[in-house]
Amino acid sequence: MFNQLTTLERSGTQFILGSITLAAVTLASLYVHSPFAATAFAYLVVILLFALMGSFIASLALSILSVATLAYVFTPPTFSPRIDDPQDLLVVVAFLTASIVGTHLIGKIRHKWEFARETAAKLRHSAADLHTREKLWRAIFEHNPAMYFMVDEAGTVLNVNTFGATQLGYTPVELIGLSVLQVFPKNDHELVSKCIGSCFTDIGQARTWDIQKIRKDGSVLWVRENAKAMLWAEDKPIVLIACEDITEQKRTGLALQRSEAHLAQAQELSHTGSFGWNAAGEVFWSKENFRLFGYDPDVKPTPQHVLDRTHPEDKASVQETLDRASRGEDFEHEYRLLMPDGSIKHIHALARATRTASGDVEFVGAAIDITAAKQTERQLRRSEAYLADAQQLSRTGTWAWDCHRRCFAYRSVEVSRLFGFDPEEPVTLEAIRSRIHPDDLPLQQEVQRRAIEQKSGNFEYDFRICLPDGAIRHIHAIAHAVLGSDGSTVELIGTHIDITEQHAARERLESTLAALRESEQRFRDYAETASDWLWETGPDHRLTLSEHTSATGLLATGAIGLPRWEIACDVEEEPEKWRQHRARLNAHLPFRDLIYRTISATGTAIYFRTSGKPFFDESGNFRGYRGVATDITAKIRADQAEQELRKAQADLAHVTRVTTLGELTASIAHEVNQPLAAIISNADACLGWIGRETPDVAGARRSVEWIIEDAMRASEVIRRVRTLAKKGDIERVALDINEVVNEAIALVTRELVNHQVTLRTELAPTLPAILGDRVQLQQVIINLVMNGIEAMQAVDDRTRELVVQSSKDNNGRVQLSVSDCGGGIAEDDRVRILDPFFTTKSTGLGMGLSICRSIIEAHGGRLSIVRKQEPGATFRFALPVAP
Template identity: 50%
Template sequence: MRYSQTTSSLGLPAQLLLGTVALATLSFGAFFLNVDLTSTAFAYLIVVLLLSLMGSLAASIAVILSVVGLAYFFNAAILTLVIFSLASVVAVGLNRYVLQQDRLLETGAKAQRGEKQTGDALHQSEAYLAQAQELSRTGSFGWKVASGEILWSRETFRIFQCDAATKPTMQFVLQRTHPEDRAAVQRILEQASDDEEDYDHEYRLLLPDGSVKHLHSLARAVRDASGNIEFVGAVTDITATKVVEQELRESEQRFRDYAETASDWFWESGPDHRMTRVTDPANAIGIVSSRLIGQVPWEFAADFESEPEKWRQFRATIDAHLPFRDFVYRTSNEIGASFYVQASGKPIFDGSGKFLGYRGGAADVSSAVRAKQAEQELREVKAELAHVTRVTTLGELTASIAHEINQPLAGVIANADACIRWLQHDPPDLEAARRSVEWIIDDGKRASEVILRVRALAKKTDFEKVSLDVNDLARDTIALVHRELSSHAVSVRTNLAPNLPKIFRDRIQLQQVMINLVMNGIDAMDSVEDCSRELVIRSSQNDSGRVVVAVTDCGIGIRPEVAERLFNPFFTTKSAGLGMGLSICRSIVEAHGGWISASGKDGFGATFEVVLPLQQEEACDGVPRLVA
């Protein structure tokens, strides 16, 4: 078959030339070789059959030439020539018939192979389509309006949650449609079929398990071979999209509610830092949002000129397109009222990194700023009051101070007289005079130390932290109030722990606390007559490493109704007291990161205990402290 296809592709002249050459060669060969007639005729017949593969015309010419050759070269009889001719025609006919059947069989095989390939491709295409429909959650359908016949793809059955054996009908579709959408769906389908027009709509399904699906259905109206209208379309499950849209709407509404109900407001600015958007809550404090649009912050700030360094740093930050947080500035509203704004913002950029401006929030912090200012003023008042209290305490200790100073001064005078006498001897007793001068120096130092302690208490100073030994503080306090202790017949017993670590505190303020506690103990024992009046001062270090100083008296104790109010301002149990001593003590101790407490029972004395950390912990007055 392949040979036939190849040779038949030769042109007719080539076929004739090839046949003539083959017959001529055969004829001359047989003639000169004296081949017999029968063999020569058989050879001619083979050549004719071969030429018949090229076509009927070539074979016919070959038969004629073969007959001429047999007659001319071999003098064949007429009957022989007729028989040869008939045999050639029959052979050629049979050969052509076989070739024709072969071609028909080959054509049929090709058609079968083509049909199989087409079927395989169609099956693969259908599989791809089914997979694509499942991935996109889109099913296809056909609806013949005249007969009511509906055809669904496998994905459409899945969308409607029914078995593929279910026969889809319009009644079934409407039955699965959500009751709230059913009338609208029916109206759309009826109108589309009446007008013979395409349709596109969304609706919901209410499935047997109670779940709801959102569908998007669209179809095109076409005519079939009979001229009847049918709709070919697709239905997509858009439930996930609807859920995301609903969540997005709820999220937007939620943040819109936050923005509308918050006391803060939100703003946006462009690349030139000019305001492009300010939300309405700014109106609540008297700012008209529209007035800020187009302005840069320093144009409506009231402290731009008074605090240039703050604004210079702010402008450097936003010019560098850096985020900023809690920037506080002062401005005024429409009626001229001054208030403080705290703003935070972050830079925004597009996908290519181009700076678009800032987006942020702001809040009215006037109350907080003014509260902080009030706290500062209160601290200043407390410091002034503490100073007044110290001076008042010094007034109460005048006799004790005078006694402490008089003693060394008397010694100075006595030793000076003695020194003169020693020098008046003949010869002068220089050694004795020298000892008298040394005693004068010692007494002068004692008097100087007393004056320095008094001056420190009377001096109005800022908070100054120094390395401090609480045992030395206790001894200095006893020296300052020595006269008061003696005049009230109070003895002092100390139980000071050795080698206590030093604390980093303000000496003057803590000594004021110590003096106040000792003086309170002396006052508490005024009415004690049946036992000795003893004041005990102890120092120690607790388990957490803090230093503890305690002052214990054996006075009237603390009544239960008084215990909770001891440290309140202006509360006092003394007839002539101001009620500020213990309150100031608590403020001082808490400012140093510690605490003060009182314990005791009515009639059994009282103990006031001060606990101080070695390093500065968080203070309660808001003043920045060193934190360990």
């Protein structure tokens, strides 16, 4: 309404002013006698000018007033509204039309100009408002205590607030234009790119993630990033990222998680679950407790759950413990769990009663899975049984003699067996001495006396045991002195090894070798006197001619007229061979190297190798066969003898191995007793850790781990002994010579210590594999090492050092040498030192080095003695590389 009144007022003012102006123009035109057209033009100008003032109605009224004035004053007849001249009427109509159209157009132009002016004013106002808001937003962006980043699709930083840049140790200028990935760890770049990319995929959708950022100085801070993509200038998308510093929150959370994880892991590693039990009957279990009892963590535990898992045989004791606990008494007991899968767990539970502020009794305790400890205890007992079995298998008894009390401080079961006594019955010293051969008793007493007086080194002697049934046992004894704090001998510790079989084997070997030499000479005579002989058969394949048949032991009269398969005595044993032979004869084809066996006139088996060719008459008719035969009995029997010799050598090698094991029994017993003693010590320590008022679970676990390691050490020693004691066929496999050396040295380590010998190994790395039998090669190395130890017993003026070296020789073979610094080998003995039964030791058999040479040669190698300038001797062997 107000706007309408304002418009009418402005239109009235415009009309009044316009009317005054038109009156002035009229008076002026009348005064100057202006023509009609000029006056009309002047009126039109006035109307158009006043049209610019903005009122179309006032301009229209002025146009009508002008037409009336023109018609009344300036067109004839004058001062009359009538127009007589058509031309004037046309001018008046044109004037009215022009004024109305012009007024309308000027009104539209003025309206547009006013609209444009208003629009410009609004734009100026909006620009000012935008500038104000921009200043406000920039102030908020720059000084807000949060980190803001503006990133484009390429990951380039478009803008960053001062606070954010300062938090990272940069200025905004340093970060703008760089990749946003620069402030993130490299391993998080892919994650950051993926998160920013997801924002561009869904513009307008806010996303949040936690991540680490790297400051300029390399330190790390955790932030929670809230990001949203939006369209920016020219509709280009950008991502605005607001970052909240959550470093302390993360550290606190991680510390809490780590603490909880460490507690859970400690319980899991120690197999210990914790529990609580209050007067209201509520039971609280740790995660490990649920795992121990095999329940889902979502189950609400009760005492009944414990009873449900308890082994039927232990339920009564567990129920009694629970009843005692309900009366407020502390408890500690062991029981078994019968799990759903049928397995058995051993649990050690203990709890202490405490009183809360309200006076109620509450239990806090722990349940420890001691199944592994129980298994270790069983393994320990099993190891002790293995040791007893090893002594029984190797027929080796161990003993300790108390020099002050003059009685046995310890005697293994096997010692009683060796002397023919029942291990379960007590045996007196006089009864034992009564079983020793009278001729050997003074020697034994003398050796013991020397051992007590000399106080160092090993003492070895052999004696015989006379059993009640008249049988004789040969015993090899090894002993050494144990000194007390005052330097006197307090004990003798030693072993008795039954070498009866070795003694008998040596006698059998000597007789076998004598028989073999005789047999070899007999076969050599046969070979030297034998020669090929000719034969001929007829068309029916019966023998018609046999030259020098008597020389082979086959009677000529008995062979003539018989086919070959009737002379042979292996037709039924090898029917296929004879079927093929007769088929070739029937086809009249030549044959070569047919070997068959027959019986000589003396009744012994002889072997022939024969070849034949068919012959025909002039008409081409088959006439028979002609050929040559050779007596190969000597060769066949030599091969059989060689096989028997190899078997005898293998038996002798086994006997030597067992003998060596007997010599090493003290070392083996020490190697086993050492981990067993450690096991006992660690078991006592474990009981001490667990028996504390607050059990030291970590200490108990360490003790159990050491028990397991020592048990495995003892088991490994027993495994090596059983491997060397085993008798079986040669097994050729690819071997690393360095591994074989280390395994062999492990069995003689104690001998090295007892004889004060320093072992130095120089084993070349990355040697090619060889093809051989592990046990036989270990036997060779042990023999060479033991020979070196014995060769240095008399050395007092220099360090007793034994050197074992492995390398490749010039021919690409794997080479191993054992060097000592003893007295060396005399030139006269160097040629025969590898021969059987040759020895430089007073108690030696002379078979050790001979067996070593046989084993190495059977492996395609060669054992030799190396000449050297310094004292001592070096034995070296080289073996071909495995194909």
